[in-house]
Amino acid sequence: MTKHNEIRRVAVVGCGTVGASWAALFTAHGLDVAATDPDPGSSERLSAFVAQARAQLAEFGLAGEGRLTFHPELEAAVADADFVQENAPEAEGLKRALLARLDTLLPPGAIIASSTSAMLRSAIVADCARPERVVVAHPFNPPHLVPLVEIVAGDPDIGARAAAFYRGLGRRPVILAREMPGHIANRLASALYREAVNLVAEGVASVADIDAALCNGPGLRWAAMGPHMTYHLGGGEGGIRHYLDHLGPSQVRRWASLGNPELDAAVKDRIVAGIEAEAQGRPIAELESRRDRALIEILKARTEVAGR
């Protein structure tokens, strides 16, 4: 198990979609997972989710034999853990108290990683006696498929150890130089979504057409390379320097023209009606399964390219 450093036993605290997806990834890589969640029925939902996600991971050849156990009591779940992945609901008071409790329960060498998407590390570690061993490690849904893990650490060594752990699980960790609300990727997504809502509010196109424009245009390219590199290629032979010198001013003008919509009742109704038209009666579970299928095939295709 050297590829995950010294980490052998992982505790998953909070077994909603995110926690269950983490549990699937960990066990598929051969790590033993002790899971816990106070919600009744969690154990059954966890087993069902993990079975389905493990079948998807087997398509990538990931068929490790990590043991998954469920413990109604937090103490029992984390008793022997080297690494805790915390996925409690996004409520700051709850998370702050939970992390402080985990900090008390665990020996000093263990790392505690919070999946929080919306909260700052400094806020949620405030009540910990040893805050430096608590990191933010924010995944994207579903974490067993989408590689990004955004890490915010108080101690660079702990950040590097967490990153090495996730890298060993085939993830792509990105360590932030400093904390920021929404980290990196959700800020990019929010910036784009604001304009996507604006285009609905302004009546420029339907919800389905705006979605189609993204995933048949820039979204498709962004599965291959990020925005900065995209504009590097947009600059022709002069690259990003040429792009910024010659087309930078038109970017700045366009920034000034972007919308700042209200997310009021009328706009919400229009978005909801637009999604109903786009979904064409397909229930959420079917849409999720189509998304997962597409992600799996795209990830396989990228592996193919990387291997050349």
Added chain:
Amino acid sequence: MTKHNEIRRVAVVGCGTVGASWAALFTAHGLDVAATDPDPGSSERLSAFVAQARAQLAEFGLAGEGRLTFHPELEAAVADADFVQENAPEAEGLKRALLARLDTLLPPGAIIASSTSAMLRSAIVADCARPERVVVAHPFNPPHLVPLVEIVAGDPDIGARAAAFYRGLGRRPVILAREMPGHIANRLASALYREAVNLVAEGVASVADIDAALCNGPGLRWAAMGPHMTYHLGGGEGGIRHYLDHLGPSQVRRWASLGNPELDAAVKDRIVAGIEAEAQGRPIAELESRRDRALIEILKARTEVAGR
């Protein structure tokens, strides 16, 4: 040739990267293409680009035998055209004059489509005698691979005819309900890029890490589905209505926290240095060829999913 409606002969006016890529797509679908460009050496560059792009299109089984001819004179190129794809430089006066001239040269039934990314249709058709047969049909680089074509039409019937033509070429046309600077997709891309520049300016992460965060996170998902549908799935069983009611306020708060960076010399230098680090010495041509390879594999993977 019924799948392209009545269109058999296409003229490509302006043979830079965009025009050459269109020419490859048209001929691979069996359409005869007459190309023109005033720039010396255009004919040779066009042939070389089309040969390479046609080899890529052959991977999708597109091996039509459309004839490609080059004509130094505009009149000769457009003489028999049913459809003109105009790809002149993005200078408003030049484009307005060129479209007016094309309008004079072509019989009334022919459609003239401008690839303009930055200009409004109303501005560039201002000098045309028959503006209604001129549409904006904006592709994404490279058009022979990326499916999106954004259409802005003055006459809904002409817009629908142009859309049917592109659909017959395996493209995904999106007709805008009204014109907008940057159309749809480049507005979404600009909104995201503003925050990507802000994160560099604020020192949150390196250029390479910001790029990696996008294409291993939301960008990967956006190759499978658009932003509205993504949040529909983010709402769990309650879908987009639940998402907007419960997480809408946190989106609005995040919108307020997004940056509005200056694209000044210091920020530009930081981006250029970041791209140099990310490119690791690979020249533009190699990066482009890697992008194309990734796009081809991802498009094949999506076809695979759609076929199930």
